[in-house]
Amino acid sequence: MTTVNETVEEFRLRARTWLAESMPRLDDRVAPATRAELLDHDRELQRTLWDGGFAGICFPADHGGLGLDPEYQQAFTQESLPYDMPFTFNVPTLGILAATLVDFGTKEQKQRHLPAILRGEELWVQFLSEPTGGSDLAGSLTRADRDGDVWIMNGSKIWSTAAYESDYAMCLARTNWDVPKHRGLTMFIVKIHQPGIQIDQIRQVDGSMEFCQEFFDDLTIPAENVIGDVDDGWSVASRLLLHERAAVGGGSPYTSGRTLGGATRGRDPLMVRLARRAGRVDDPIARQLVADAHVDQLVAAALVSRVTEGSRSGSLAPAAGAILKLFNAVTGVRRTEIMLELAGSDAIDWAEDDEEGNSIANTFLSRQGYCLGGGSNEIQRNIISERVLGMPREWAADRDVPFRDVRGNSMPTTR
Ligand SMILES: Cc1cc2nc3c(=O)[nH]c(=O)nc-3n(C[C@H](O)[C@H](O)[C@H](O)COP(=O)(O)OP(=O)(O)OC[C@H]3O[C@@H](n4cnc5c(N)ncnc54)[C@H](O)[C@@H]3O)c2cc1C
Known part of the structure; x- marks a missing residue:
């Protein structure tokens, strides 16, 4: 366990010893034959990190993490480079989705999911992109309608990486068609393997089948699975995207290893x-x-x-x-x-x-x-020019227009 007031250097030395005793070296790694074997292997490694007291170094201490500063994670990552690590859990589970749950989840949601993720029991995936386009994320046509204590979801997501082997997803859906697009979205926790979701795998040019398309057909989602506020899913999605850019760019404090x-x-x-x-x-x-x-x-x-x-x-x-x-x-x-x-x-x-x-x-x-x-690269360049360099915003035909009045939003997923 982390001792109170342990310095980064003390932590580093303890991690060095523990890694040498507990984690397999990358040089000795025999690549698992299948994706399923790889996932089992990484679940075990994540569990080893948890048992050794090195999982979730920057995650809150009251939800299973160590509650330490990024310097500690950085020291651990540097020490861990020669070792096999549970890389499958880094992105999107830890670096993006668990990080977003820390920022926006209710106490109950965090308690339910964060320790389970850190123990390697839950792999998460993002349900964001849709067949009509991933760059215009706020243009989501997948819809969720409130029905008493639950939400009913209909529509389709695509390009979700390895959804078929994941346990939960964060899914953005339209819950209000009468306001401009960014103001009518809600983010949901979706349990993947249940009736109401069909998952198709897509073969890519390199022969892999990791990409998936999901079809939601009257999928029932409990109301307590809303992350953040109803119709304020864009705030959650924006934070998720910040975590994503940091994680994919190598700057996340929530991932371990290379x-x-x-x-x-x-x-x-x-x-x-x-x-x-x-x-x-x-x-x-x-x-x-x-x-x-x-x-x-x-x-x-x-x-x-x-x-x-x-x-x-x-x-x-x-x-x-x-x-x-x-x-x-x-x-x-x-x-x-x-x-x-x-x-x-x-x-x-x-x-x-x-x-x-x-x-x-x-x-x-x-x-x-x-x-x-x-x-995409073009979207990153837009973000850098508009939100880092302060240049004028790109023109958009649908800004401030109620979503149902935007041309092209013919609501193919309307029930
Ligand atoms: C390896 C990989 C993993 C992925 N994993 C996931 C996942 O787990 N979950 C998920 O939801 N999605 C995932 N995606 C999908 C990814 O988020 C989308 O591919 C991406 O957002 C682009 O969306 P699109 O493919 O629909 O292209 P489109 O949005 O249709 O864009 C097509 C082209 O137009 C350009 N373009 C669009 N709008 C603008 C603009 N305003 N200004 C300038 N150029 C523009 C784009 O840059 C692109 O070149 C993954 C994709 C890849 C390649």
Whole structure:
């Protein structure tokens, strides 16, 4: 357990010892054969963190966390880089959805879900994007209508990552059609595996089936599952998006271990290994590519520190997380390209049993996901210009118009 007044350095040393004794090393990791095995494995690792007293370092102490400052989480993350960690739980469960629950959940909701999440018992997913478009999140057509003690939901969400294996979702739905779009939304906790929800998996270009589309057909949701106030779901969604940009950009205090996209924030042995494998360690072009990737990582680390500190001190707007998200997307794509360039002609013909090679090829195929997941690059640029740099807002035809009067909102999900 955390001792009262333990300094960051004392905490770091205790974490170092505990990690060495309790967590498997990444070098010894045998990749689980299936998604289901990976999830079981990560649930166990999350439980190990909980049992060891290192789960939820920045989560409130009265809801299962340690209630410590981000410096403690940062120290733990630095120490944990050589170890296998429950990465599946980082995003969106811990970094985005549990974080939003801390900010907006009722005491009862937090007590019900936060300790269970920190024990690895609940995996969460976001039900935000819809088939009509994910960028215009406030244009949600999925609807929820109050019926006595419950809400009845109808409509469809899409691009939800691994919804089929998750336990709960945060779902944004329209609850009021008579006010402008941002003012008629409500955020709900939705239990995933129950009657009224059909989940279809979508095959992607790299062969994976993680993306899902959900169909809600008179789904019943208890009234106590509303997060925040009815019709004020946009406040909850906005906070969720702030957490998302921080988590996806690598600046969240709620996640443990290496950041998304596989990038560690220190030296990256992968690029050197790829150059060596291709017999190109002395090739000046290959050396330049390895250096490019390394510099991106150094800049990422400095950027994360600067934006996190700036947002905390108030010198940067909270929306500055969009800078991290954009940087992560642009360099994430570049990183996959460098991997392929380093591998040269081998890159198009990895052997069947070459796990690393196949993983690189698949990451390359799905690389544009970095530029879309968590909000597209164009949307991040809009946010940076409007909310960080204070430039004029983009024109919108539907601003201040009751949602039912906006052209195109023909309410396909109306019951
Ligand atoms: C890896 C990954 C994981 C994801 N996980 C989830 C998830 O778990 N849950 C979930 O709900 N969604 C998820 N998404 C969906 C993601 O949030 C959306 O793809 C994203 O918000 C964009 O929405 P869209 O795909 O509908 O594109 P659209 O909104 O239709 O946009 C199409 C294009 O138009 C551009 N555009 C749109 N509006 C503007 C504007 N105002 N100014 C300039 N350009 C604009 C966009 O940048 C984009 O290039 C995920 C996506 C990816 C790739």
